[in-house]
Amino acid sequence: MKHNQVRQVVFPVITAMIWGTSFVAQSTSTEHVGAYTFNAARSFVGFLALLVVIQIFDAVNRRKQASASPSQEQSAPAESRKTLVIGGICCGFALALACNLQQLGMVAGAGAGKTSFITTLYVVLVPICGLFLKKKVSPAVWLSVLLGVAGLYCLCIKDGFTIAPSDLLVLLCAFGYTLHILVIDHFTQKVDGIKMSCIQFLTCAVISAVLMLIFEHPTWADITPCIGSILYVGVFSSGVAYTLQILAQKDSNPTIVALLLSLESVFGAVSGAIFLHETMTAKELIGCVLMLIAVVLAQIPFPLKKKAKIA
Numbered sequence: 001m002k003h004n005q006v007r008q009v010v011f012p013v014i015t016a017m018i019w020g021t022s023f024v025a026q027s028t029s030t031e032h033v034g035a036y037t038f039n040a041a042r043s044f045v046g047f048l049a050l051l052v053v054i055q056i057f058d059a060v061n062r063r064k065q066a067s068a069s070p071s072q073e074q075s076a077p078a079e080s081r082k083t084l085v086i087g088g089i090c091c092g093f094a095l096a097l098a099c100n101l102q103q104l105g106m107v108a109g110a111g112a113g114k115t116s117f118i119t120t121l122y123v124v125l126v127p128i129c130g131l132f133l134k135k136k137v138s139p140a141v142w143l144s145v146l147l148g149v150a151g152l153y154c155l156c157i158k159d160g161f162t163i164a165p166s167d168l169l170v171l172l173c174a175f176g177y178t179l180h181i182l183v184i185d186h187f188t189q190k191v192d193g194i195k196m197s198c199i200q201f202l203t204c205a206v207i208s209a210v211l212m213l214i215f216e217h218p219t220w221a222d223i224t225p226c227i228g229s230i231l232y233v234g235v236f237s238s239g240v241a242y243t244l245q246i247l248a249q250k251d252s253n254p255t256i257v258a259l260l261l262s263l264e265s266v267f268g269a270v271s272g273a274i275f276l277h278e279t280m281t282a283k284e285l286i287g288c289v290l291m292l293i294a295v296v297l298a299q300i301p302f303p304l305k306k307k308a309k310i311a
Contacts, residue, residue: 011248012260015241020267022237023112024275025229026103032226035103036212039096041223043205045234050198053243057194080191087187088196092203094183098176100208105169111278114155116268117288118170122177123262123295124148129178140297147294154287193246201238262295 029038106115127141156167163171187196212218223230248257269288272278280288 046238088199
């Protein structure tokens, strides 16, 4: 197997595994700190982790430029830096909305496995929201929506057609991540993705810290027991996994990469069962299967019908 093929397969799977197991770390932290405290801490750690990654990448790029043409050193134009900062702040606001809703749902009682599956619904929601941006949607995506709704019904709807508050928060979080992906899609073609992500984590940390000071009153005694969870999610889920995703998508088939990244929900459910001893009813397991099929189907590039050209 060629190096590019290995990178296209191995890196996304490692990323999905890190993201999936992060739900366990998030779940265990709910016993000690509130949602805003956890996200402020993890986002700041993610910011520091990406600063290190950026320094490494910049050093490598400087060496390449020096060996190729030592006299040609170019700095980013002011307009590009402005777009980078604006993009990072916009992404940070969207990320703060999404991750805080997700963590609030877990604090309210949503398990790691269920949270991972409901969150992954953003893969179906993104192309649907693309309709408002005048983007075409294939019949396969519409089928994915129906399967996703059926899966959500099995996962979330209780007897008497009611939905638990924790599930509703996680469902709203999926919409938050949908907004986050659309904002990233708008800016990522114009600026460096890793640098923009670094700014977004700093923005998310500041927003979460403000909410923490307003609604929560954490102490070091509360934070100390979940330092391991904060470091794991901050360093690995933010720094390592995001970098691997960037490297995986370079010169690769985006459909295959996205398909492998959707395994996040499977790793989340499996790790929840192994480490947290979570169990699901038969109905909830059916819901997981339906949502996994919906996620996979939404990312298969079925061609849209094209009008026949008249000679």
